[in-house]
Amino acid sequence: MHDVIVLYNHPEDPEAFDAHYTGTHIRLAEALPDLVEFAWGKTTAEGEQAPYYLVARMTYPDAETAGESFASPAGVASVEDLANFAGAGVTVLHVPRLAAGEPK
Numbered sequence: 001m002h003d004v005i006v007l008y009n010h011p012e013d014p015e016a017f018d019a020h021y022t023g024t025h026i027r028l029a030e031a032l033p034d035l036v037e038f039a040w041g042k043t044t045a046e047g048e049q050a051p052y053y054l055v056a057r058m059t060y061p062d063a064e065t066a067g068e069s070f071a072s073p074a075g076v077a078s079v080e081d082l083a084n085f086a087g088a089g090v091t092v093l094h095v096p097r098l099a100a101g102e103p104k
Contacts, residue, residue, distance in 0.1 A: 001036070001097040002063045004070075008054040009088035020085035021054070028078040029058065032069045036060055053088075063096060 011017035029038050037059040043050035060066040069075050082090060 003095040005093040006056040007091040010053040031074040
């Protein structure tokens with residue numbers, strides 16, 4: 001499996017971010033071809049502000065499939081939509097998933 005992790009920085013206007021993310025961006029992410037699973041959530045940290053506002057995880061069978069998915073029209077639309085609500089910036093990580101005991 002291969003995960004694409006998106007770390008969203010804290011927005012200047014959290015209410016506007018939330019409205020766009022839940023009203024528009026989630027639908028775009030769910031339309032990505034060959035997506036095995038999509039999960040997201042707001043972050044928390046004890047006694048301080050978490051380093052990121054929201055984290056999303058998209059799971060694919062492998063890295064090649066993830067790349068093809070993001071190159072598709074739905075993938076391009078999803079990435080282009082970031083400009084509409086994620087002005088504080090995002091970090092995207094590609095994580096090949098290993099199970100315990102698997103060779104690295």
